[in-house]
Amino acid sequence: MDVVVKPDDVSEAIEALAGNGYIHEGNLGIEGREAFKYEGKKYLQTHHLYVCPEDSAELKRHLAFRDYLRRHPQDKEKYGNVKLGAARKYPDDIEKYIEYKSPVIEEIYASMGITK
Template sequence: MRIKDVIVLPYKEEWKQDFINIKKEIVEALGKLAIAVEHVGSTSVEGLAAKPIIDIDVVVKLDNMQKVIRALECIGYIHEGNLGIEGREAFAYEGKEHLQTHHLYVCPEDSEELKRHLIFRDYLRTHQDVREKYGSIKLEAAKLYPDDIDKYIDYKSPVIEEIYESMDGQL
């Protein structure tokens, strides 16, 4: 699912429960194939403005990837490949109207992309000043480019790069 309209909202407490609801279905389908199911992205950072889309990384052993793909397909997820980003497999879905809109990724446990997501999330959770600056830029970008996701991303990218630089050595 590729969004076109850009909607950024102030943090909503219900995003925690939205994640739990999605995670429950994933865990029921995957059982022990899932090492962890991580809430990542802006909705996982309390106090951060975000697009109301839950980002999820399912952590698996690389050897189990095909089993995981098949199990997710059985519950309505559609494997899309890595979409040009190594270290994760992306999934679209059908029949999930009862769940909050979400992006689902499956990552091998040693994935650099997974590591990047977790470190970025945890950094924003523990650095209020950075979180507030990033949230402000996101709200500003959404106002400037409400119907152009690419320009929205371009506008906020320098701040993301600045955050990565301030995380020096953690990635």
């Protein structure tokens, strides 16, 4: 899930999310997004959260991925299935969850002509 903010409002968004149980992790090596994690709050385990400035290249990449899936139902189904499989296999380990679904994401990016 992306929280989209004006470039000057990133710090304010980070502070607001910290007040709601999110732990800021920095950009984790990817410019144009700020990642968050959570600990001990099962209700937050339904999503992976980023704050993105509205002008960031990373946000544009996220939106391109979303739009691609909307136009390609077979890839959308494949991605949905791998996410469900990852959630079943790793319900309490976000890192393993991400690792499990990463090959499908990379495959979709390649279909889009995007390399990381």
